Amino acid sequence: MTDIGPSAAGARGQTRPDDWAPIMFASPDVCEADVDAVTRVLRSGWLTTGSECQRLEEDLAHYLGSGHVIGVSSCTAALEICLAHLALPPGARVGVPAWTFVSTALAVVHNNLQPVLLDVEPDTLNLSASALERALAGGLDAVIAVHFGGVPVSKAIHDLCATAGVPLIEDAAHALGASDHRGPVGGPGTSAACFSFYATKNLTSAEGGAIATDDQDLADFARSYRLHGMSADALTRYRPGGSVGYDLVSPGIKANLPDVLAALARSQLTRFAAMQDRRRQIMERYREATGSSGIEFVPTVDAPNSADHLVVVLLPEGVDRDCVIEGLKATGIQPSIHFRPLHHFGWFADHAEEGLGGLPVCDATAMRALSLPMHVGLSNDDVDRVCWSLLGLLHA
Ligand SMILES: Cc1ncc(COP(=O)(O)O)c(C=O)c1O
Numbered sequence: 027m028t029d030i031g032p033s034a035a036g037a038r039g040q041t042r043p044d045d046w047a048p049i050m051f052a053s054p055d056v057c058e059a060d061v062d063a064v065t066r067v068l069r070s071g072w073l074t075t076g077s078e079c080q081r082l083e084e085d086l087a088h089y090l091g092s093g094h095v096i097g098v099s100s101c102t103a104a105l106e107i108c109l110a111h112l113a114l115p116p117g118a119r120v121g122v123p124a125w126t127f128v129s130t131a132l133a134v135v136h137n138n139l140q141p142v143l144l145d146v147e148p149d150t151l152n153l154s155a156s157a158l159e160r161a162l163a164g165g166l167d168a169v170i171a172v173h174f175g176g177v178p179v180s181k182a183i184h185d186l187c188a189t190a191g192v193p194l195i196e197d198a199a200h201a202l203g204a205s206d207h208r209g210p211v212g213g214p215g216t217s218a219a220c221f222s223f224y225a226t227k228n229l230t231s232a233e234g235g236a237i238a239t240d241d242q243d244l245a246d247f248a249r250s251y252r253l254h255g256m257s258a259d260a261l262t263r264y265r266p267g268g269s270v271g272y273d274l275v276s277p278g279i280k281a282n283l284p285d286v287l288a289a290l291a292r293s294q295l296t297r298f299a300a301m302q303d304r305r306r307q308i309m310e311r312y313r314e315a316t317g318s319s320g321i322e323f324v325p326t327v328d329a330p331n332s333a334d335h336l337v338v339v340l341l342p343e344g345v346d347r348d349c350v351i352e353g354l355k356a357t358g359i360q361p362s363i364h365f366r367p368l369h370h371f372g373w374f375a376d377h378a379e380e381g382l383g384g385l386p387v388c389d390a391t392a393m394r395a396l397s398l399p400m401h402v403g404l405s406n407d408d409v410d411r412v413c414w415s416l417l418g419l420l421h422a
């Protein structure tokens with residue numbers, strides 16, 4: 027493919043690109059009930075972390091079947107807190123897939139620990155069991171596994187960490203709504219699952235996240251650590267008759283989830299099943315609309331229990347991804363990239379360690395992966411238009 031013009035998809039019978047409404051990469055689904063829920067909190071006289079956050083934690087614990095859920099300001103903060111709870115010595119080595127967002131590994135760095143970048147499976151782009159096995163043999167003190175795009179990592183990852191006695195933290199930023207051999211992701215068997223409620227996620231609070239864990243000690247630690255390490259939260263201290271004093275029990279961070287934001291997440295949770303159904307339909311529509319064109323989706327294997335967070339395609343070898351991106355943008359379609367492997371960023375190239383065996387799958391896939399629009403506001407026609415545009419560009 028050489029020259030890609032904005033009219034390529036138009037050749038497939040659509041109206042002129044100039045007439046097309048933009049198709050956003052991601053767009054939050056905010057309904058009137060969400061607005062009412064947030065407004066109720068705004069009028070309540072209590073904005074920061076309080077009873078609404080507590081109720082969200084209870085609702086999520088019920089949904090996930092988790093012993094404890096702690097609302098926090100982001101998934102990044104959730105990961106930082108879970109790593110801090112491990113109390114590893116400075117420089118301890120934490121295995122992280124190189125195919126992830128930068129914050130997975132930055133949470134390691136911010137705890138004065140050493141990220142060890144590991145390769146991924148070619149079919150899911152999830153942490154590779156063989157890369158993890160090699161790294162565990164070489165010595166790891168903890169592992170963070172990312173459920174990429176909402177597809178849970180394989181049971182082998184859990185088994186390898188359990189056999190080695192190494193704590194496993196789940197980066198479940200994409201995985202609310204996913205399930206695996208344990209039931210919903212966020213269930214038992216790991217230190218914790220860390221969720222993101224960022225504006226592009228399947229369920230959003232604008233900014234926010236949660237730790238789901240069965241570990242009572244981690245839950246107690248997280249409730250305090252998210253509030254500087256204080257022994258009492260604001261609700262306890264400021265409510266009528268509350269005790270004004272507090273101690274500082276650990277050098278924590280400021281990462282609590284305010285009630286205003288929790289209200290949005292809690293309202294979304296009441297219709298989350300329907301939102302997930304629509305995501306699944308959109309995913310199926312993408313696969314149908316590209317039919318036998320040879321477009322490869324990630325995962326390349328069936329993933330019936332995925333949270334369907336991302337629609338990632340692998341462009342054929344040799345296709346200029348930048349041209350495809352510009353071509354889609356010219357027809358009003360906004361794509362994205364998940365992810366640029368961590369060792370391709372300057373800072374990680376200089377400071378992170380690569381696991382034994384290197385990162386060949388990440389390197390081979392880095393320039394081929396392209397994320398197509400995915401959000402519940404997409405119509406079937408939108409999905410068809412994205413597919414036609416993409417196929418038009420690839421066959422131009
Ligand atoms: C895999 C992964 N982990 C962590 C995060 C960080 O989430 P947050 O923005 O809630 O900190 C993201 C954000 O998109 C992500 O994609």
